Amino acid sequence: MNDALMTYLIWPVIKFLIAFGIVQLIIVAMTWIERRLLGLMQVRLGPNRVGPFGLFQGIADPVKLMLKEDILPSRAEKVAYFLGPMIPIVPAFLVFCLIPFGPPPTFAVTQVNVGLLLILALSSTAVFGLILGGWASNNKFSLMGSLRSAAQMVSYEVPFGLSVIGVLMMVGSLDLVQIVRYQEINAWNFLPQIVACFIFFVSMNAENNRTPFDLPEAESELVAGYHTEYSGMKFAFFMLGEYAMMIVNSSLIVTLFFGGWTLAMFDIGLTTSVLAGMGFAGGLLGVFIFFVKMMTFMLIYVWFRATFPRFRFDQLMDLGWKFLIPLSLANIFVTGAFILAGQEQSMSLIGVVLIAAAAIQLFRKTAPKKPAAVPGKVMHAG
Amino acid sequence: LFDVHEMEVNFGPQHPSTHGVLRVLVRIDGERIIDAKPIIGYLHRGTEKLFEHMTYPQCVPHTDRMDYVASATNNLAFVQTVEKLMGITEQIPRRARIMRVMMSELQRISSHLLFLATHAIDIGAMTPFFYTFREREEILDLFESYCGARLTLNCMRIGGMPEDLPPGWIEDLEAFVDKFDAAVDEYEGLLTNNRIWKRRTVGIGVLSPEDAIDWGITGPPLRGSGIQWDLRRALPYEIYPELDFVVPIGRNGDTYDRYLVRMVEMRQSNYILKQCIPLIRETPEGDLKAKISKVIRPPEGEVYHSIESPKGELGFYIVSDGKTQNAYRCHVRPPSFVNLQALPALARGHMVSDLVALIGTIDIVLGEVDR
Numbered sequence: 194m195n196d197a198l199m200t201y202l203i204w205p206v207i208k209f210l211i212a213f214g215i216v217q218l219i220i221v222a223m224t225w226i227e228r229r230l231l232g233l234m235q236v237r238l239g240p241n242r243v244g245p246f247g248l249f250q251g252i253a254d255p256v257k258l259m260l261k262e263d264i265l266p267s268r269a270e271k272v273a274y275f276l277g278p279m280i281p282i283v284p285a286f287l288v289f290c291l292i293p294f295g296p297p298p299t300f301a302v303t304q305v306n307v308g309l310l311l312i313l314a315l316s317s318t319a320v321f322g323l324i325l326g327g328w329a330s331n332n333k334f335s336l337m338g339s340l341r342s343a344a345q346m347v348s349y350e351v352p353f354g355l356s357v358i359g360v361l362m363m364v365g366s367l368d369l370v371q372i373v374r375y376q377e378i379n380a381w382n383f384l385p386q387i388v389a390c391f392i393f394f395v396s397m398n399a400e401n402n403r404t405p406f407d408l409p410e411a412e413s414e415l416v417a418g419y420h421t422e423y424s425g426m427k428f429a430f431f432m433l434g435e436y437a438m439m440i441v442n443s444s445l446i447v448t449l450f451f452g453g454w455t456l457a458m459f460d461i462g463l464t465t466s467v468l469a470g471m472g473f474a475g476g477l478l479g480v481f482i483f484f485v486k487m488m489t490f491m492l493i494y495v496w497f498r499a500t501f502p503r504f505r506f507d508q509l510m511d512l513g514w515k516f517l518i519p520l521s522l523a524n525i526f527v528t529g530a531f532i533l534a535g536q537e538q539s540m541s542l543i544g545v546v547l548i549a550a551a552a553i554q555l556f557r558k559t560a561p562k563k564p565a566a567v568p569g570k571v572m573h574a575g
Numbered sequence: 576l577f578d579v580h581e582m583e584v585n586f587g588p589q590h591p592s593t594h595g596v597l598r599v600l601v602r603i604d605g606e607r608i609i610d611a612k613p614i615i616g617y618l619h620r621g622t623e624k625l626f627e628h629m630t631y632p633q634c635v636p637h638t639d640r641m642d643y644v645a646s647a648t649n650n651l652a653f654v655q656t657v658e659k660l661m662g663i664t665e666q667i668p669r670r671a672r673i674m675r676v677m678m679s680e681l682q683r684i685s686s687h688l689l690f691l692a693t694h695a696i697d698i699g700a701m702t703p704f705f706y707t708f709r710e711r712e713e714i715l716d717l718f719e720s721y722c723g724a725r726l727t728l729n730c731m732r733i734g735g736m737p738e739d740l741p742p743g744w745i746e747d748l749e750a751f752v753d754k755f756d757a758a759v760d761e762y763e764g765l766l767t768n769n770r771i772w773k774r775r776t777v778g779i780g781v782l783s784p785e786d787a788i789d790w791g792i793t794g795p796p797l798r799g800s801g802i803q804w805d806l807r808r809a810l811p812y813e814i815y816p817e818l819d820f821v822v823p824i825g826r827n828g829d830t831y832d833r834y835l836v837r838m839v840e841m842r843q844s845n846y847i848l849k850q851c852i853p854l855i856r857e858t859p860e861g862d863l864k865a866k867i868s869k870v871i872r873p874p875e876g877e878v879y880h881s882i883e884s885p886k887g888e889l890g891f892y893i894v895s896d897g898k899t900q901n902a903y904r905c906h907v908r909p910p911s912f913v914n915l916q917a918l919p920a921l922a923r924g925h926m927v928s929d930l931v932a933l934i935g936t937i938d939i940v941l942g943e944v945d946r
Binding site for chain 1 (some may be wrong): 582584590591592606695698699700701702704707709761765766769771772774775870927928929930931
C-alpha cells in the first residue's frame with residue numbers, strides 16, 4: 194500500500210514540482226536569452242541594465258508585471274476574461290508530466306503508454322484560452338486575433354498530428370520512452386522521417402504563434418491580437434503559457450526525432466544502458482543532453498523571429514491545408530510502403546540524401562544579380 | 576450576432592503601423608477589406624496659413640515640420656521657390672548648389688531607409704529595422720555635425736546655404752558612401768529573395784500606370800508602376816543635369832516593385848553622393864550665398880516650383896503682393912497627401928494584413944499629409 198502510494202502519488206507530485214520549477218526557470222532565462230540573442234542578431238545590445246549583463250531582467254519583468262494595474266475593459270465578459278489567460282497554462286505544464294527528460298523511471302514524472310496521444314490531446318486545449326480571452330475583451334482587434342489563432346491552431350493541429358504518425362508506424366508505440374529507446378538502437382527518427390520532422394517543425398512554430406506564423410498577435414496589424422486588452426499578470430500568464438508551450442514543443446521534437454536524452458545511434462554511444470551504468474550521475478547527464486538539444490530548438494525559434502517576415506492569413510491556411518497536410522499524408526503512405534517491404538531502416542537514406550541536397554543548395558555560391566547601372570537609360574528594378 | 580458579416584474597424588489614429596496619426600476606417604468582411612477610408616487631419620497645424628504671417632526666412636524651419644523625416648528636401652523646395660520668385664536662381668553659388676544636392680540625396684537615403692524599416696516591420700520582418708537604423712544614424716550624425724540638428728535640419732537659406740561644411744565632414748561622408756552599398760546588399764539579402772516577403776508584396780496593391788497618373792501619384796509609387804518620371808531628370812534643378820544617375824522603374828506596379836525601386840534609388844543616391852565629393856572639393860570654400868538684401872521682399876507675382884522629394888513631387892505655390900515681407904498665399908503640394916488618395920483603391924479586396932503593407936508602400940508622413 195505504502196509503496197503504491199509512493200510510486201503513484203508522492204514521487205510523481207515531487208517530480209512534477211521539480212519539473213514545474215525547472216520549466217519556470219527556463220522561461221525566465223528564455224526571456225533574457227531571447228532578447229539578448231535578438232540584440233546580437235540585430236546590431237544592438239538587448240537588456241543590459243538589471244544585474245550583470247542584464248541577467249536579472251527575467252526577474253525584473255515579472256515584478257513589473259505584478260505591480261502593474263490590472264485593467265478590466267468595460268463591457269468585457271468577466272468570467273471568460275479571467276479564464277482566458279489561465280487555460281493555456283494548465284495544459285502546457287501538465288504536458289511536462291509526460292515527457293521523459295532523462296532515463297526512466299527516475300527522470301520522467303510518469304510513463305504513460307499512450308503518452309503521445311495524451312500530449313496531443315492536452316496541448317490542443319490551449320487554444321480555448323486564446324479564443325475566450327480575445328472574445329471576452331470586447332475589442333475588435335482582440336476578436337480578430339483570437340479568430341486567427343483558433344483557425345491557425347486547429348489547422349496546424351492536423352499536420353502536427355499526422356507528422357507524428359510516421360514515427361508511430363516505425364516505432365509501433367505511443368510511449369515516449371519506447372520511442373527514445375527505438376532511436377538509440379536504430380537511427381534517430383529525423384533521418385528516416387525527415388519529411389515528418391520538417392512538417393512537425395513547421396507546424397510546431399505555427400502552433401506556438403511564433404514568427405513567421407505570429408498572426409494572432411501580429412503587432413503591426415492587430416495591435417497585440419488576442420491579448421491587446423490584457424495587462425499585468427494576466428498578460429504575463431499568456432506569455433508564460435506561450436513560452437511553456439515552446440518548451441513543450443521543443444522537448445517533443447527532441448523526443449520524437451532527435452533521440453531524447455540519448456546521444457547514441459545503432460546502439461553506439463551514450464545509450465540508456467550506458468547512462469544507467471553511471472548511476473545517478475549518468476541520469477543527470479542524460480537530462481543535460483536533453484536540455485542542450487531542447488535549447489537548440491528554443492534558439493532556432495529566436496533565430497526565426499529575427500529573420501522572417503510574417504505570412505498573411507490566407508497564405509498561412511494555404512500552407513497548412515494545401516501543402517503540409519498532403520505532404521504528411523504522402524509521408525505516411527511512403528512510410529507504410531517501406532514498412533510493408535520490411536525496409537524501414539533504409540528510409541534513413543532518404544533523410545541523408547535530402548539533408549545533403551539542402552546543404553549543397555545552401556552553400557552553393559550564387560552570384561547576386563546586380564542591376565547594371567546604365568547612365569541615363571531606363572532601368573527596370575527587378 | 577451571426578448574421579452580421581461586415582465589421583467596421585478603426586485602424587488608428589493610435590495604431591502601431593499607421594505611421595503617425597492616420598486613421599483608416601476599414602469595413603471588413605472577415606479579413607477581407609470592403610472599403611478603407613483614410614481620415615486625416617489629426618496633425619493639422621495650419622502651416623499654409625502660418626506662412627502668410629511670417630517673413631520668408633522664418634518659414635524655412637516650418638517646412639522642416641512637414642515631412643519631418645526628409646526636412647532637407649522640404650527646405651530645398653521652399654527656398655528654391657522663393658528664389659525663383661525673386662529671380663535669383665542663377666545667382667546661387669556653385670558650392671551651395673552642390674551642398675544642396677548632397678543634403679537632399681543624404682536625406683533621400685535616410686527617408687528611404689526609414690521607409691524600408693517601417694515597411695519591413697509592418698510585414699513582420701523585425702531585423703531590417705535595426706540594420707537600416709544603423710546607417711540612418713550615421714546620416715543623422717552627418718547632418719548633426721553640419722547644422723546641429725538631426726531631424727528638423729533647417730539647413731538651407733534663401734539665396735544659398737547657411738554655413739560651410741565643418742572640417743572633416745567630407746571625409747566622414749566618403750567613409751559612409753564607401754560602405755553604404757554593402758549595407759543595401761545586407762538589407763536586400765534579408766528581404767529581396769525571401770519567399771515570404773515576396774508572397775506578401777508581389778501582386779499586392781497593383782497600381783496601373785494610367786491609374787497612377789489619374790490619381791496624380793508621384794515619386795517611387797509612380798515609378799513602380801513603370802512611368803519614368805523623376806523631377807531631377809524631367810525638370811532638372813541645381814546641379815542634377817551634370818550628374819550621372821539612373822531613374823529606376825518597376826514593371827508591375829505592385830508593392831514589391833515599389834520596394835525594389837526604392838532600393839535602387841538608395842544605391843543611385845549613393846552614386847550621386849560619390850560624384851558630388853570631387854565636385855565639392857573643386858569649389859572654393861566659403862562662397863555660399865548669393866548677394867541679396869537681408870530683407871526678402873519678392874516682386875509681385877506668383878510661382879509654382881516643385882522638386883523630387885523622397886516621396887514624390889513636393890511643390891510650393893507662392894503668391895507675393897510685392898509690398899510685404901510675407902507671402903500673400905502659400906500652397907503646398909505634398910506628395911504624401913496626394914499619394915494617400917490611392918489607398919482605398921489599392922486596399923479594396925485585399926486582406927487586413929495587406930493594408931499595413933499598403934500604408935507602408937505609399938510611404939506617407941502624416942506631418943506632410945496634414946500640414
